[in-house]
Amino acid sequence: MPDTLQTPAGHVRLGSNSGQPMTRRDxxxxxxxxxTYAADNRPDRLAHAVFASAGIARGRVVSLNVEAAKSHPEVIEVITPDNRPALHLDPDGKSHPFSWRIEALQDNTVRYAGQPIALVVAETLEAATEGARLLAPEYDTDPARIGFENGEAYDPPAVGIGGNPSFSKGDFDTGFSNSEHRIGASVDTPAQYHNAMEPHAIVAEWSGDHLTIDTPNQAIHLARGAFAGYFGIPPENVTLRSPFIGGGFGSKAILVGPQILAIMAARMVDRPVKLVLRRDQMFGPVQHRGATRQKLRIGTDGNGLIKALEHEATASTSSFDDFIEGAGNASLNMYASPAIVARHSAVRVDTGTPGPMRAPGEASGSAALEIAIDKAAEAVGMDPLEFRLRNYAETDPASGKPFSAKSLRECYELAAQKFGWSDRPLAPGQMRDENGMLVGWGMGSALFPAPMxxxxxxxxxxxxxxxxxxxxxxxxxxxxxxxxxxxxxxxxxxxxxxxxxxxxxxxxxxxxxxxxxxxxxxxxxxxxxxxxxxxxxxxxxxxxxxxxxxxxxxxxxxxxxxxxxxxxxxxxxxxxxxxxxxxxxxxxxxxxxxxxRDPANTEARAMFSHGAVFAEVKIDPDLFQIRVSRLIGAFAAGRIINPHLAKSQLTGGMIWGIGFALHEEGIHDLRSGRPLNADLAGYHVPVNADAPHVEALLVDEDDPYVNALGIKGVGEIGITGSVGAIANAVWHATGKRISSYPIHIDALLS
Amino acid sequence: MTLSISLSVNGESLNVPLEDTRTTLLDLLREHIGLTGTKKGCDRGQCGACTVLLDGKRINACLTLAASVDGTDVTTIEGLAQGDTLHPVQAAFIEHDGFQCGYCTTGQIMSAVGLLSEGDAGADPERIREGMSGNICRCAAYPGITAAVLDAERRQSESEGTSV
Structure with a gap:
């Protein structure tokens, strides 16, 4: 029975709707x-826009054959830095923490390959595409800086959005040197690209000084203010429609340059303009997960108790803006340790600016932490699950605060039981299946904060x-x-x-x-x-x-x-x-x-969703092709509003874990700085056959502090834990510890 | 010179002027005929979001020039349901949560309909997963997609009175 009359101060019982496994209303x-997705809109008098992408990673555009493009039949307008209208806000400014420096044809500088350098507007998509090709840009090229060795290193003032770049508690050096077992782990993660199935798209239409935009957006009112700011109109003059977003994963929360270009074009040609990015254009101006280079050290006593934990991470960002994967902070809230250190550094390279991508920081950090934890368990000679239970954090390791609710123990138990973990041999290389494949079992712990x-x-x-x-x-x-x-x-x-x-x-x-x-x-x-x-x-x-x-x-x-x-x-x-x-x-x-949320609870409690993921891999003993044959996770995330949909979110995240562990890798040519695999044939994401058995179990959890309804989140936690579980299963099958993701066959051959 | 092509789309005979020979079947459907249920994910045959049936066979509409489909019979997602009655594959996708954002879904469903009519996968989940692997779902709704196709296959087999 609903208890609806008062604004609830504590935990409330919900009625007959929440908690039901309804199918989707849409x-x-x-x-x-x-x-209707953004690109499905076809207003009258619609014109189509295509932008030309920079073919170099650093330098200047010195010529564009605007005449050739303009003389192509049905081309209406070509917009370049020479004729683009002024914006009310500086595209290189940052008006609030969620604004990125963007490319809006402000000058002829090229800061990364794939940057928009001109926009062609035409009666048809075909003509706009051909017009963009006819621009045939010529460049004054500077050497590209790609990779950790070639970029410019600096100390970032923040990680993620406003996150702390360093943390220290206790005495790491003493704790580590006095430890009976000491391990180190080095783990690299590559640039990853969101690649939502729906490419970034916008249909923009002006009516006087009122702007109507159809564009997928994860933060509609925030975006309204940002769009209004660039064009110097009041926010209420912007109507933004985003009823369906064809996948976001973080890439559609923050305004990006191509959106501004389309709005600019609509004003210039005084017609509605549609701009849809090609897939290859998704590898530059619309963010990605920055690469990381991580080093961990863990010291334990003879009983397997962690005495010191250190997590250092270097992350790449662009030459002109800052978004640093807070990977090291993944070690702050998971395992108990009297001494914990996390540190971040950053390297500027000639790519587009990274941004939040599903579990930013947590995904990359957890992928490294869980390998290190497994190595520590191995050093002690302890089962990986027993080791994690031995170091179970009863209070938040970083702050010492009690958790608002934590049901990780139940997650371990439920998932381990369903997986059959108790039959696991301790040593690697012990299991084969009926076809002679090497079989390995690994696990990882999952964690994600519960912001509001x-x-x-x-x-x-x-x-x-x-x-x-x-x-x-x-x-x-x-x-x-x-x-x-x-x-x-x-x-x-x-x-x-x-x-x-x-x-x-x-x-x-x-x-x-x-x-x-x-x-x-x-x-x-x-x-x-x-x-x-x-x-x-x-x-x-x-x-x-x-x-x-x-x-x-x-x-x-x-x-x-x-x-x-x-x-x-x-x-x-x-x-x-x-x-x-x-x-x-x-x-x-x-x-x-x-x-x-009650501010007193925010002050007093640490708030996280938790989970445990168990992976089975099968590896060809001759070819070392790796398959994730089973991935089973259990998660506790407060009140689950719809278990049917929550499980889909969780299994989706876990399959992102398969992609992270085995497939996804944005590769930039070291000389030209251009992305070498800017399409879905070269940038691999998991397909159906890559995920034969993925299962998410839900653990009931009553969290009376997180908010009045007791709701945490399930969108991102699935990827954490899963990546490390797969890497650890690969070790258990082969005895090989990997030092970089994705796990390539050659890492197992060496 | 403007060409024109004749084709059947979802059972309706159309004569479409083709002003630009570069137009793909996908852009013809979306921008000229106004059937926007078929989606563009990559425009180069790598993702499957644009899957339609061409003379009953599943194809990538983005890799098919409109000029080449003269005289053919095209079925898109808009032609699948009978009035308010969903096709069994559509109903199964809802029941088994075979999608999240929905963008690849129409292509997944057309691909599943094509797969079932090919008859090679039967009720074998592994063959269904393989047969559906030309359709990328970035939300990774794969467990639901496989369950939906299996369920639709079962219902189809039962209604045909055969077992595969």
């Missing part, structure tokens, strides 16, 4: 092709017994259309099929960022509170009305469910929302909500 739209973002929502109870609930949520596949509607339905005390959920545009209240695995908690909290507030207004009406059966109950003496208010002390006395509104002569009653 399912029919998505399986019939009627879900400011969010707002509105709930409107209507006289026909339905409700309208609104927030500018972003569905990039995680299931916001469904999970947020379930939470909203509980907020207003109605079945989910009686609510109308409007989302995905700037017409709704700001739902904050769909990122950091915090969207369901943030936007969901706002929706629930808005619903609760609307119901409370209704209860105020009824309990003060002598004609209502609820008269005199006092608004805390009333409960809401199925569209009726009931007296708490007398179930027989109730009244429907519709009747209360009708007698009051109201068509509707509405309220806002903002959710949020």
């Amino acid at each position: 399912g029919i739209a998505k399986v019939t092709g009627t879900a 973002f400011a969010a707002q929502a509105r709930a409107t109870l209507r006289r026909d017994g339905t409700a309208l609930v609104e927030t500018s949520g972003a569905d990039m596949g995680q299931g916001a259309w469904t999970a947020l509607a379930q939470i909203a339905a509980d907020g207003v005390g109605l079945p989910v099929d009686r609510i109308e959920f409007m989302s995905g545009t700037t017409d709704q209240p700001d739902a904050g960022v769909a990122g950091g695995s915090g969207h369901t908690a943030s936007a969901g909290g706002a929706l629930f509170e808005a619903g609760s507030n609307a119901v409370q207004k209704l209860a105020d009406l009824a309990t003060a009305d002598p004609e209502s059966p609820l008269f005199g109950a006092g608004n805390t003496g009333v409960e809401a469910r199925e569209g009726r208010l009931f007296r708490a002390d007398d179930e027989s006395r109730s009244e429907s929302y519709a009747d209360i509104l009708e007698r009051a002569g109201l068509e509707r009653i509405d309220a806002m909500g903002s959710g949020g």
Whole structure:
């Protein structure tokens, strides 16, 4: 029964909607092709734009054959630094922590291969494409700086977005030198590219000084302000629509240069303009996960207790902006140790600027930490699971704070049991399958923070017994259309099929960022509170009305469910929302909500989702081809709103772990600086046959502190733990410790 | 000179002027005919998002020049359901959560319909995974996709009164 009348101060019981394994509310739209993604919009008088990409990584564009492009039939306009209109904000400025320095044709400088250097607008896509080719740029080329050895090293002031670049507690040097067992591990991770299936796309249309944009976006109101800023118009003059995002993974949260170019072009030609990036153009201006070079040292005593843990990480960023993978910080919150050190350095190279990519910092850091932990267990001669349990952190290792909730022990137990871990031989190279394949079993621990973002929502109870609930949520596949509607339905005390959920545009209240695995908690909290507030207004009406059966109950003496208010002390006395509104002569009653977290809890507790992943690999003993034959994880992430969709998020993340461990690698030519594999045939991501058995189990967890609804996130944690588990399984099959991802066949041959 | 081609799209006979011989079948469907359910993911046959049926066989619409499909019969995602009744593969994708963001989904579904009519995979999950591996899903909804195709295959076999 929902407890909806008061804004909940602590843990609340939700109603019959949350927790149900509903199928997706947007399912029919998505399986019939009627879900509208940005590039599907075709306004009247549409013109098509294609940008020309820099073919060098550093230098200057010295000539463009604009005349040739312009004389191609159906080309309308060619935009270059010579004729591009001025912007209200400097593209090389940073107006807030979520703004990146972008390329908007501000000058003829080339900072990385693939940078937009001109934009061609034409009547057709074909003509725009040909026009861009005809520009035939010539360059004044400087040597490209690619790779850790060739870049410019510096000490970054922050990692991630505002994260601490260094941490130290206890005395590492003494702890390490006094340790009975000491291990070191070096692990490199490559540049990785998000490669959402939907390429970045935008359809921009001006009407006077009002701008309408269709573009996939993970933070709609934040983007609205940013777009308005570049064009010097008030935010309310920007309408942004992003009802469906064809995958984001972090790459569609932050405004990028090509979006500005399309808007600029729409103004110049005074027509709607569509710009869709080609797949190869996704390897430059739209962010990536920066490469890392990590070194860990772990010291343990004779009983396998960690005495000292050090994690150093160097990460690559661009020559002109800063986003540093906070990989070393992955060691701060997982394993207990009296001494912990994390340090970061950075190297500038001639690529596009990195950005957040699914589990930024945590994914790369966990991939290295879990190898080091396995080596430490091996040094002690202990089973890897027993070693992790021996060093289980009862409180947050970095801060000493208690966890808001931590059910990692249950995750280990459930996943290990399902996997059959207890049959694992300790030594490597002991198992073969019926086909003679080398078999190895490995594991990793998973962890991800539980952030929340400011969010707002509105709930409107209507006289026909339905409700309208609104927030500018972003569905990039995680299931916001469904999970947020379930939470909203509980907020207003109605079945989910009686609510109308409007989302995905700037017409709704700001739902904050769909990122950091915090969207369901943030936007969901706002929706629930808005619903609760609307119901409370209704209860105020009824309990003060002598004609209502609820008269005199006092608004805390009333409960809401199925569209009726009931007296708490007398179930027989109730009244429907519709009747209360009708007698009051109201068509509707509405309220806002903002959710949020109790600041006292933020101060007092460490808040994380946890998990454990177990991997089985099978490796050809002659060819060393590696297959992940089983990947089983168990995760505890607070209240699960929709287990059907949460499992999909988790298995999706785990399969990203397969990609990280075995496939994904952006390779830049050391001489030219150009990406060598800028397509999906060269940049490998997992396909169906790469993931024959991937299973996510859910561990019930009641977190009374994380937020009023007890919700953490499941979007990113799946990749953490999984990468290391696969690497450790490869060791268990072959006896070879790897030192770089992805794991190539040649690493096993040497 | 403007060419024109005649083709059947989802059972409807169309005569389409082809102003540009460079136009692909994918861009013809999306930008000229207005059927935007078929998606462009890579435009070079590497991802499968643009999968449609050409004379009943699954193909990548991005690798097919529009000029080459004169006289053919094209089925896109828009032609799969019968009114409000979903095709069994579509229904199975919803039931088994065979998608997340939905962008590759129409291609996955057309590919699955093509795979089932090829009849080579039967009810073998490994062959289904292999047969569906030309369709990339970056959300990695693969467990659901495989379960959906298996389920649709089973329903199809049952309704045909045969077992594979």
